[in-house]
Amino acid sequence: TGEYGAGVIGPVLDRVAALAGRELRLLTVRNDFFGGNTAVAGLLTGQDILAAVQSDTEPAGVYLIPDVALSGDRFLDEMSLADLNASTDVPVVAAAATVGGLLGAAA
Secondary structure (H helix, E strand, C coil), rough: CCCCHHHHHHHHHHHHHHEEECCCCCCCCCCCCCCCCCHHHHHHHHHHHHHHHHHHCCCCEEEEEHHHHHCEEEECCCEHHHHHHHHCCEEEEEEEEHHHHHHHHCC
8 A cells, every 4th residue: 555554554454454364464655656755545556566566575475455546457657457467476456445345355
């Protein structure tokens, strides 16, 4: 998620993980596309998500991203979710940007 989302999700992540019945870890994506001055998930780009996934030192089995980062199947930089997935070794899945969406995707 973006930096602002991390501030909201971080404090409740253990509880969400317990409800989902699996280990969850938060990966914060820095928005370099807009110069690092934008911290909302809705303005994340495919290239910034790709950079975060590729530099993750504890790769996950799947990466969940907030659906608000997409317009249809594309990010603001015109990268599609399919393009992003083709560039990673681990699936990247869009989930509704709600606790319910996170729980549903993580279960």
